[in-house]
Amino acid sequence: MEKHHVARIKCSDRKGLIAAIAAVLYRHDLNIVAMKEFVDISSETFFTRLEFAGTMNPEQLTEDLASVLPGDAVVNIIPRRKKKIVIMVTKEYHCLGDLLVRHYFGELHAEILAVIGNHPILEAFTHTFRIPFHHVSHEGRSQGQFEAAMLTILDSYSPDFIILAKFMRILSPSFVSRYPERIINIHHSFLPAFVGASPYKQAFERGVKLIGATAHVVNNDLDEGPIITQKIIPVQHDDDLRDMVEAGHEIEKSVLADALKMILEDRVFVSGNKTIIFS
Template sequence: MEEYILLIDTEDAKGLVYNISKVLFANNLNIEQNSEYVDKETNKFFMRSVITGNISKNILLKELTEVLPKNAEIKLNKKAKKDVVILATKESHVLGDLLIRYIDGELNANIKAVIANHEDLRDLVEKFDIPFTCISADGMSREDHEDKVIQRINDYEPEVIVLAKYMRILTPKFVETFPKKVLNIHHSFLPAFIGANPYKQAHKRGVKIIGATAHYVTNDLDEGPIIFQDVVNVDHTYSWEDMRKAGRNVEKIVLSNAFQLLLDDKVFVHGNQTVIL
């Protein structure tokens, strides 16, 4: 018995759920879980179904295409672990959290490799028996360095790429090479506190909330479709070091939650927004 995730993104119309269910029934498939959403403003319909049975993928996709509006986006993914590559620089808190969750079996992923532009995290990564590659950017243009990173990523053919505090601005070429595949995390201080030590700046301003945002990477820096966010409360008793600790903790939680949503095929991109089903 096979288990698949069916994802449908199309114009809304009467009878969609009935027509989809009829095709699934005719193919002797069972719906184990189902979620739907209609955006009234754009007349868009989104559906995620977990289905089981003996599936003939080509036949099923053909029959679904015949009953759905033109230009409907249909994806049928086998429920399995996704291949993942992580990019990192020097900060260990987010990467370490992901590696621990991975070893504990919390993530529906195969982490194929960690690629970094510094050697600092090699020992950490190799403790988990995961390949580590350092591609230094010293003396290289951004484009030349990125070409080497892209080449190395392609060796692993990942379905998801995670930026675990990878402190490099990606070029349009990189984004276009891996569309809707790159997950990033940033703290909530952007764009208010930019540059060196934003936590010191936030402490001086008396910030009361610290948060983090996980999002797809686009050509607009830190403005891609948001997948997950969270916040923690702080007060006047917090030093800037305490604020940094709180910020790092929320970054870990936000990134891991967003990562799991991608691994479970629960994220639809809708313009510059996301629909989570």
């Protein structure tokens, strides 16, 4: 599905990094098809993402790249293949539906291994697409028990990414730390406006003229993770709360789709509480 292999490198900045990296790929007889880099001046950190074509030995390439880079370099060589994801939901169908339909027609650029819901309401719909659905209720369980039950299922699938497609429960730091930078959430507001519960209600009451949605990498602080994509849609004085929720669903789907595309193509780096996106 992905057209080329990808190399991702993060290290402290110094002169000559591009020359060194490009020379290694040239020696491996690999053709650089696209290369983007960024230096975060505040932290003096260098980030690059390369797409390249050719027959490669990932271990040797990683080793040869590391040998010409600063000692703190993190090198990831990612052969082209479809990513594996698990989707987590509560009750709302719109983001899940969008992902399942694309997947059904082979255009998601990912393999959906399973859906986990803390409510059973989306089970029949998920089964329609012949995807396993696991109902893990949070009721009658402690947060620890609830998360342990979900992690048992998640771990059994070894997903590359976990997509919170309107999963409306807060996850603990210990849960998040099991899949660092690999859990993606959609929040139904233009962060940092309207964090927390009922953002459309907050937006309606404030009388804003635009509402938004934000896809972000999940970290330990609620709605504070590094932002991947944001979109907005205009609203008017005669849009009531129901109208806003309906309009918001459209951009939630759209924002999640855009963020997933970036994530699945290995274009997103996390740097502190920000993202670098080589789109």
